[in-house]
Structures are given as C-alpha cells and as structure tokens.
Amino acid sequence: MAMKTIYLSVISKENRQRRGLSLSAIVCLLTFLLMSVTGQAQLQIQPRELIARLELSNSADYARKDAAVYLDLEGLGLVPDDSRGQSLVVEEKSVQTQSQVIDTDGDGVVDTLLVLSDYKPAEVKHFEVYCDAVAARAQAMPQRVYAEISQKVGGYWKEGKSSGDLTRGSHEYMEGYFVNVQRLDVPHEHSDHSWYIRYEGPGIESEQVGYRQYLDWRNGIDIFGKKTTSMVLPGVGQDGFDSYHEPSAWGSDILKVGDALGLGSYGYFDGQKALRVSDFDGSFCRILSNGPVYACYEIGYLNWQVAGNNTDITAKVSMHAGSRLAHVELKLSKRLPILCTGIVKLPGVNYYQGDLESITGEAYSYMATWGKQSLAGGNLGMAVIFKHRDVGKLTTDDNNYLVTLRTGGSNEVDYYFLAAWDGEEPGGIKTEAEFLDYVKKQCRDLTVPLRVRKWTSAGQMTKQYPINAERALAWSKRMANSQIAEYGEHLALKRMDGQPSGARWGYTTGLINQSYDDLADATGNMFYRNFAERVIGSFIGEDGGIETYDINSYNIDQINSGKMVLRMWRHTGKENYKKAADLLRLQLKDHPRTSEGGFWHKKRYPYQLWLDGVYMGMPFLAEYEVLFNNGQHIDEAVNEFVIVSKHCRDPKTGLFYHAWDEKKEQGWADPKTGLSKHFWGRGFGWYCMALVDTLEIIPKDRQDLRQPIIDILKDVSATLLKYQDKETGLWWQILDKAGAPGNYRESSASAMFTYALSKGINDGYLPKDKYGAAVLKAYEGIVRDFVEVHADGSIDLTGCVIVGGLGYGRDGSYEYYMSEPIRDNDPKAVGPFIMAGLQIAELLKK
Numbered sequence: 001m002a003m004k005t006i007y008l009s010v011i012s013k014e015n016r017q018r019r020g021l022s023l024s025a026i027v028c029l030l031t032f033l034l035m036s037v038t039g040q041a042q043l044q045i046q047p048r049e050l051i052a053r054l055e056l057s058n059s060a061d062y063a064r065k066d067a068a069v070y071l072d073l074e075g076l077g078l079v080p081d082d083s084r085g086q087s088l089v090v091e092e093k094s095v096q097t098q099s100q101v102i103d104t105d106g107d108g109v110v111d112t113l114l115v116l117s118d119y120k121p122a123e124v125k126h127f128e129v130y131c132d133a134v135a136a137r138a139q140a141m142p143q144r145v146y147a148e149i150s151q152k153v154g155g156y157w158k159e160g161k162s163s164g165d166l167t168r169g170s171h172e173y174m175e176g177y178f179v180n181v182q183r184l185d186v187p188h189e190h191s192d193h194s195w196y197i198r199y200e201g202p203g204i205e206s207e208q209v210g211y212r213q214y215l216d217w218r219n220g221i222d223i224f225g226k227k228t229t230s231m232v233l234p235g236v237g238q239d240g241f242d243s244y245h246e247p248s249a250w251g252s253d254i255l256k257v258g259d260a261l262g263l264g265s266y267g268y269f270d271g272q273k274a275l276r277v278s279d280f281d282g283s284f285c286r287i288l289s290n291g292p293v294y295a296c297y298e299i300g301y302l303n304w305q306v307a308g309n310n311t312d313i314t315a316k317v318s319m320h321a322g323s324r325l326a327h328v329e330l331k332l333s334k335r336l337p338i339l340c341t342g343i344v345k346l347p348g349v350n351y352y353q354g355d356l357e358s359i360t361g362e363a364y365s366y367m368a369t370w371g372k373q374s375l376a377g378g379n380l381g382m383a384v385i386f387k388h389r390d391v392g393k394l395t396t397d398d399n400n401y402l403v404t405l406r407t408g409g410s411n412e413v414d415y416y417f418l419a420a421w422d423g424e425e426p427g428g429i430k431t432e433a434e435f436l437d438y439v440k441k442q443c444r445d446l447t448v449p450l451r452v453r454k455w456t457s458a459g460q461m462t463k464q465y466p467i468n469a470e471r472a473l474a475w476s477k478r479m480a481n482s483q484i485a486e487y488g489e490h491l492a493l494k495r496m497d498g499q500p501s502g503a504r505w506g507y508t509t510g511l512i513n514q515s516y517d518d519l520a521d522a523t524g525n526m527f528y529r530n531f532a533e534r535v536i537g538s539f540i541g542e543d544g545g546i547e548t549y550d551i552n553s554y555n556i557d558q559i560n561s562g563k564m565v566l567r568m569w570r571h572t573g574k575e576n577y578k579k580a581a582d583l584l585r586l587q588l589k590d591h592p593r594t595s596e597g598g599f600w601h602k603k604r605y606p607y608q609l610w611l612d613g614v615y616m617g618m619p620f621l622a623e624y625e626v627l628f629n630n631g632q633h634i635d636e637a638v639n640e641f642v643i644v645s646k647h648c649r650d651p652k653t654g655l656f657y658h659a660w661d662e663k664k665e666q667g668w669a670d671p672k673t674g675l676s677k678h679f680w681g682r683g684f685g686w687y688c689m690a691l692v693d694t695l696e697i698i699p700k701d702r703q704d705l706r707q708p709i710i711d712i713l714k715d716v717s718a719t720l721l722k723y724q725d726k727e728t729g730l731w732w733q734i735l736d737k738a739g740a741p742g743n744y745r746e747s748s749a750s751a752m753f754t755y756a757l758s759k760g761i762n763d764g765y766l767p768k769d770k771y772g773a774a775v776l777k778a779y780e781g782i783v784r785d786f787v788e789v790h791a792d793g794s795i796d797l798t799g800c801v802i803v804g805g806l807g808y809g810r811d812g813s814y815e816y817y818m819s820e821p822i823r824d825n826d827p828k829a830v831g832p833f834i835m836a837g838l839q840i841a842e843l844l845k846k
Contacts, residue, residue, distance in 0.1 A: 048135075051088065052076045054127040055453040058119035059742035059818060060444065066322025069450050071113045073101075075798075076129060077458025079791035084131040085110045089139060092117070092127050096139055098293050098321065106288045106298060114294050116321060119450070122741040144321030145206045146231040147295035149184050149215075149285045150198035152176040157189045172196075178238065183286040184215075192216045199237040199244055199253075202285050202297040204317060208324050208428070209419050210236075212253075213265065213299060213317065215285055217278040220262035225254035225376055225421040231291075247376055254374045254421055255382075260344035260399040263382045264417025266315065266330055268306045269340035269404045273397035277313060280304045293321040309336055324418040325385070325442060332411040338392055341415060342402040343382045346373040351401060352436060353394055354443060360809050361389030362802070363819050364443040367401055370432045378422045381435035385416040385443055388809070409502055418442065447819045451744045459789040467780050469844035473522065475783060475795075476837030480519055480528060482794040483512070483830055491827070493538040493547050504548040505539050507616055508827040510561030515834035517567055522838045529571065536564045537577075544579020551587050554603035559584050560616040566623050578628075585624050588617060594662045597636065598643040605807065607662040609644055615686035619693040626697055634698055638705045641694070644687065645712050648675065654719030655679040655735055656687060659806050668812035676812040679735040680804050682828065685752025688716055689832070692759040710765055713756075717766055720753050721774055728785060729777030733801060734817055742818035747786040747799035748829035751836050754778045758839035762846070772843070779840045782833065788824070798822075800829035 054071075058064055073085050090099040090113070098116040103109060117125060155176025171189035173196040190196050192214065201215035203224070210224030210233055224244070226232060232250040237243060244253045260274075261267060267274040281303040288296040296318035304313050312333035319326050330339065349371030356365050368383035384403060390413050392404030407413045420429040420438065429435050464471060491509045494500055503509070513532035520529035539547045549558055562584040569577035592600045594607055599617055601610040618637040625633045647660040658680040661669035668676050691713045698706050723735045730745040731753055737743050757775040760766035788796040802821050806812050 049131040052129040052456040057124045057451040059448045061741045064119045068320045069115045077456040087133040087136040089135045141292040145291045145295040147204040147297045149202040150178045186283045203233045219277040220257040221265040223255040223419045226251040227425045254376045325416045329414040339405045342400040364446045381420045383439045462789045469841040472837045472841040476834045492535040507557045507560035510564045511831040512827040515831040540580045544576045556613040556617045562620040610659040611683040611687040615690035622697040658683040668806045681749030685749040688756035729781035751832035755836040796824045800826040
C-alpha cells in the first residue's frame with residue numbers, strides 16, 4: 001500500500017504558552033495520530049511559518065459585514081510563483097477567518113490574498129497570515145460565491161435559424177449534455193438561442209443574488225433573483241434549457257433585457273445611443289476563480305468592430321461573499337473614444353443618480369432605478385457604481401439609462417453593478433429607502449475602504465533597530481534604486497528611446513529628483529545626479545523653454561521643479577538652465593497676490609493661500625535672488641512665511657490649517673475666518689520643509705530675514721512633538737484626530753516632519769536633547785510601518801495619500817480627507833523619505 005504523507009505544523013513553545021494550541025494545530029495532530037494508527041502515515045515536519053501580521057480598521061462609524069481586503073502577495077514578502085502562496089491561512093485570535101488566495105490575472109499563479117471579516121463601528125482587528133499546508137488543506141469554508149461556464153458536449157450542430165442578424169450563429173446544437181469547463185472558446189456556429197451554452201453565458205452569484213452574461217452578440221447582463229442563500233447556479237438550466245424563466249423554489253430569471261445592456265454590461269457610446277459588443281471575430285470565456293469567498297470570470301471579444309474602430313475588449317467580472325456588488329474591469333487593446341455602461345430603461349420606475357458636483361474625482365457615485373421592473377413580480381432595484389473621475393456624462397437612449405466612461409491612457413476602466421429584489425428570502429431589501437441607503441453605503445465603502453497596516457516576516461528579518469547612520473543611508477539608497485529600477489524615466493518628458501512618456505512638468509518631478517541629487521551629494525555616486533538631470537533636462541529646450549509648462553496658469557506648484565533647474569545650472573553652468581529659471585522667476589514676478597503680498601495658490605484659486613504653495617515657490621524664489629540678484633527680493637519669500645503663519649496658525653493647538661481664503665468666499669472656507677476646516681498632515685509638512693530649506697539659502701549675515709523663519713520653525717517643531725503618535729512616532733492624516741474612524745498614520749507627512757526636524761537639528765536651529773529622540777523614533781516608525789520589503793530585495797513605500805486639495809468638489813471636510821485614495825510609492829512620500837534618511841544619517845554621525 002502506498003504511504004500517505006502529511007505535514008505536521010510546528011508551533012513554538014512561546015506561542016503555545018501565549019495562546020494555546022490553535023484549532024489548525026489540533027486538526028493536524030489528530031489527523032497525524034489517526035493515520036499513524038492505520039499505518040498509512042509518513043511524518044515530514046514542515047514548520048508553520050508566520051508570513052505577516054495585519055491590522056485592519058473599519059473606517060466607518062457603522063458596522064460592516066463581510067468587508068473585504070485584497071493583499072498583494074508580493075507585498076507580503078513572497079516571490080512570484082512562491083509555493084507558499086498556495087498554503088496561506090489567516091487567523092484572528094488563533095481562529096481561522098475567511099480568506100482565499102486568488103489568481104487575479106489568470107496566469108496560473110496566485111497573486112492576491114482576500115481577507116473577509118465583519119467589523120463593528122470603527123473597530124480595529126488584528127490578524128496573522130501563516131503558511132500552513134495542513135491547515136490550508138483542512139480549512140472547510142462554506143461556498144458563498146460561485147462562477148461557472150457550461151457548454152454542451154456529445155451532440156451535434158444543425159443548420160438552424162438564429163434570431164440575430166449576423167452571419168455567424170446560424171446553427172443549433174442538438175442533443176448532448178452540459179459540462180462545466182474552465183475555458184470556452186466560442187465556436188463560430190454559436191449565437192443566441194443556439195442551445196449550446198447553459199443559460200446562454202457565464203454565471204456568477206453570491207448568497208444574495210446571481211447574474212448571467214449573454215456570451216453572444218447581445219452581451220447583456222441579466223439577473224437571477226434568489227429565494228435561498230445557497231448556491232443555485234449549478235442546477236439552473238439543467239432540467240430544461242429555459243426552465244429558469246419560470247418561478248421555482250430557488251427563484252428565477254427576473255429581468256427583461258431586450259435590446260438594452262441589461263444591468264451593468266458595456267458598449268460604445270456613439271453620441272446618441274449605446275452600441276453593444278455585437279460585431280466581432282471571436283469570443284471566449286474562462287473561469288478565473290470559483291470561491292469559496294471570491295469568484296471571477298473573464299469574457300473576451302476579439303477584434304470588436306465599432307464606429308470605424310476595432311479593438312479587443314476583455315471584461316473581468318468578480319464578486320466576493322456577502323455582497324451584491326459585481327466588479328467589472330474592462331481592458332481594451334486599442335483605445336476607443338468613449339465606452340458606456342448602464343441599466344435597462346423600463347416603464348414605471350423611479351430613477352436616481354448620486355452626487356457628481358460636490359465630490360472628489362476619486363469618490364464613487366451611482367445611478368439607480370427602483371420599481372415594478374421584475375419579471376417575477378415585486379420591486380427590483382438596480383444600480384451601477386462608478387468612480388467620479390471616470391465619468392463622461394450621465395445620459396439615456398431609447399433602451400438604457402447610461403453613464404459614459406473614460407478609459408484614460410491605460411485603456412482600462414472599472415465599475416460595479418448590483419441588484420436587489422424584494423422577493424428574496426430570507427431577509428433581503430424590501431423598500432426603496434432601504435435600497436438607496438444600501439447603494440449609498442456601497443459608494444461610501446468603496447471610497448473610504450478599510451485601513452490596512454501590515455508587518456511582514458520578510459521585512460522584519462531585513463529591518464534592524466536601532467537605526468544607525470549606515471542603515472539610514474542604506475534605506476535611502478535602497479529606496480532610490482528600487483524606484484529607478486521599477487519606474488525608470490516615467491517622470492521624464494521622453495524616455496531614453498525617444499518615445500514620449502506622457503509626463504508633464506510638475507512639482508513631484510522636482511521633488512523626487514531633488515532627493516536623488518541629495519543622495520549623490522551624500523554618497524558621491526553621480527549616477528543619481530545624472531539621472532535627475534536627465535529627467536528634468538528632458539523638459540528644457542536649448543532656448544530655455546519648458547515643455548508642458550504654462551506661465552499663464554500662474555500655478556505656484558509649477559515653480560517647485562525650478563529648484564532642480566537652479567541646481568543643474570550650478571552643476572553644469574548651461575545657459576539654457578539659467579533661461580528656464582528666468583522664465584519661472586518671471587511667473588513669480590507677475591503672480592497674483594493677496595492684499596498683503598501673499599502668493600495665490602493658482603490663478604484659478606483666487607485670493608487663496610495654501611500651505612503647499614510655500615514649499616513650491618519660496619525656496620526657489622530665495623535661491624534665485626541669491627544667485628542672480630544679490631538677494632534683493634528674499635524678503636518676499638520671508639514675507640510669505642509670515643503671512644501664512646499669521647492667517648493659518650491656530651493659536652489653541654499651534655497647528656496650521658490647510659488654507660486661507662482672504663475673500664472668505666470659497667465653499668470650504670469659514671465665513672468668518674476664511675480658514676479651511678482641518679489640519680492636513682502633508683499640507684503642514686510642506687510648510688515645515690520649506691522653513692528649513694529656505695533657512696539654508698538665506699545668507700548668514702541677513703539675520704533680520706532669518707530670525708522670523710527661525711522663530712516659526714521653533715514654534716512648529718514644539719507643536720509637532722505634541723501631535724506625534726506616542727505608539728509609533730508617526731503623524732496622522734488629520735493631525736489632531738488620532739484614532740478617529742478612517743483616520744490613519746500617513747507616510748508623506750511623517751517623512752516631511754522627520755526631514756524638517758532632523759535638518760533643523762543638524763543645521764543648529766533645534767536642540768538635539770529636546771528633539772533627537774523623537775525624530776529617531778519617527779524615522780524608525782516610518783521604516784517599521786511603511787517600508788515594504790520584497791523577496792527580491794526591492795522595497796516600496798506605502799501609506800501615502802494621493803492628494804489633498806480644496807475646491808472643485810473638495811469641500812475640506814473630514815470625510816473629504818478620508819476619501820482620497822492611499823497608494824504606494826507616491827513621489828510626494830518617496831522624495832521626503834530619501835531626504836529624511838540622509839538627514840538622519842548625518843544626525844547619527846554626530
């Protein structure tokens with residue numbers, strides 16, 4: 001008899017004492033003992049390996065059920081195609097929670113871990129991720145989502161009449177039986193009602209609802225209303241091809257799609273109507289995942305011909321357990337001017353659309369209908385949810401309520417759809433008010449997702465504490481090397497091969513390349529300086545003109561990269577760099593100002609002072625004046641710090657509000673004070689960095705100009721200590737609301753404050769005995785919380801809010817600042833992190 005092999009998880013004595021044997025360990029022991037008794041066991045020890053620890057926080061002040069977090073396996077420290085990825089289990093307090101490893105791109109390699117859990121309002125939960133082969137095989141989670149595609153075999157094609165008007169699909173498939181397949185390449189004979197694909201296309205369902213997509217020239221999406229939380233699709237259509245149209249114990253098909261897109265399908269908008277994906281050369285469907293808590297299928301149409309264009313289009317449709325939402329991810333091989341999605345237009349229903357005026361572009365909104373539009377009777381609600389930035393317009397045609405979608409430079413776009421039928425049992429959504437509340441909560445949850453902190457074993461093995469000078473310098477070099485290797489010249493106007501990158505002249509380009517230039521000074525490695533010059537120089541012509549720069553916009557953000565232009569002039573003496581700097585200085589000469597001489601943030605932001613703008617413009621202004629004008633107008637730069645401090649500083653906290661409107665007219669401005677509502681971390685960070693950078697420029701003999709900035713620096717530094725997180729040494733997105741629902745420790749602000757404080761100590765403005773320990777704790781906190789180490793040795797910087805602004809849908813509310821997405825490797829965090837590491841290294845050398 002062949003010997004069976006099992007693996008026994010080994011749990012350390014420390015863990016057993018701390019938390020007792022886990023359920024998975026007990027299962028392993030019992031299995032081993034049972035098989036040993038039968039003589040069929042061969043023991044091989046495979047240590048139970050801790051991969052990562054997670055802290056997941058509910059960002060809402062209401063409960064969330066079955067809230068999902070998707071974690072990239074590379075970000076957990078695993079290499080691509082790592083066998084450990086197949087054996088991951090997630091535990092909360094030693095009890096396995098619902099999770100699933102996913103192959104999101106269908107290449108046969110798992111790349112993502114889904115963690116599913118319920119949360120109380122503002123609840124913080126802690127999880128451990130283990131590689132445990134035995135526990136992974138033993139975990140038995142109920143099937144809560146399901147996806148399938150089923151074709152007939154064992155029969156034959158017969159000439160028949162298709163209801164479509166295409167040359168393909170003039171056949172019917174006779175006899176045979178259905179089998180589920182992982183991939184179906186649709187034969188040319190197939191069209192609608194050819195009896196070849198069970199319920200005419202792929203299906204996907206959760207406990208609440210099911211959907212099917214017609215895999216033919218109609219490409220519509222239909223709804224299965226369910227009267228049970230069990231998975232029903234495996235039996236649908238098995239007892240007669242059209243049986244699902246009739247009410248049954250499980251439910252039925254409940255939507256009349258007709259000539260419409262149905263619910264959430266996609267097409268091309270020609271300016272008047274939606275054109276379905278109907279004329280194409282071939283199609284396929286494959287099942288990418290099939291539960292138990294995540295399911296996904298992909299449909300592809302090859303050489304779709306529409307409106308004089310042709311492109312391949314693929315759509316991934318996925319669901320996770322406990323949700324009605326289906327996520328659609330569209331990808332085109334060639335760009336089309338405009339895509340669309342929508343909801344079938346049926347008589348006698350109420351139509352709703354969400355806010356598209358007062359929300360940020362990154363926030364989600366919706367279109368929805370409710371009413372007697374179910375084939376099975378009763379009320380049916382349908383909704384499509386989309387990101388504001390992707391929307392062209394909301395419109396209608398004869399058959400659909402439509403939203404047009406912009407694919408952008410990536411030729412990709414994604415959105416969600418959902419349905420709720422009042423015939424669902426048990427529970428379900430019964431009223432219009434409940435339905436609209438559900439839709440709005442989905443928009444809110446997508447806009448402000450769970451907050452994620454993670455610590456990986458791979459990272460812990462690499463990170464050593466306390467940080468010394470050598471390690472701090474090494475982290476800065478490693479970050480720069482990783483960024484350059486991964487992103488190359490993506491910020492340059494043109495790549496080395498001469499092809500345009502799509503980049504534009506902007507403040508982040510100057511920021512991150514300034515950090516590379518600083519790194520060249522610290523290490524003596526001129527590769528970093530040459531790289532920075534190549535990127536900045538790609539925008540500057542021989543005549544000093546700056547590509548993509550518009551002086552007439554009077555946008556002070558556009559000045560920041562001028563600091564690198566000045567450096568390049570100092571390094572090389574090239575005349576075109578001097579001319580480019582002259583052009584930027586000319587903007588500041590004519591830049592519109594407040595009555596006290598403060599620079600407007602932008603021409604289209606009249607009478608507004610933002611903290612960001614101080615960093616963007618004043619160090620450049622001061623250095624230009626020193627280099628070329630004998631320091632004549634440095635006082636203008638100093639005056640900016642004083643004016644901003646006068647108006648934005650809160651006397652109670654010492655913190656600075658993000659912005660001030662002199663006219664007190666903006667929607668975000670307090671009508672009495674003109675101030676914005678909150679203390680935004682990165683906004684204050686820009687201001688603090690500007691203080692130390694400008695002090696470095698002002699000549700030592702101009703104490704009259706230096707002292708006001710020194711005084712402000714000492715004041716803000718003392719304030720920063722008060723609001724530094726005691727546990728981690730970091731700072732929060734909204735500085736004075738530590739621990740509030742949705743608030744989080746933010747990497748760019750933390751790096752900026754660390755840089756400003758450490759440089760303030762190094763340059764002699766701040767006492768080391770007061771600030772030294774705090775700034776070292778801050779830097780170690782950044783490395784511990786935000787530096788993500790990959791198996792190949794590269795690193796990412798996580799936890800950076802993409803942007804923070806005011807006006808144009810950004811109302812400055814707490815909810816607004818929570819709604820901006822968080823991403824990895826944003827230059828606004830990477831640059832300050834590299835510079836902070838250099839200052840910390842210098843501080844520790846002393």
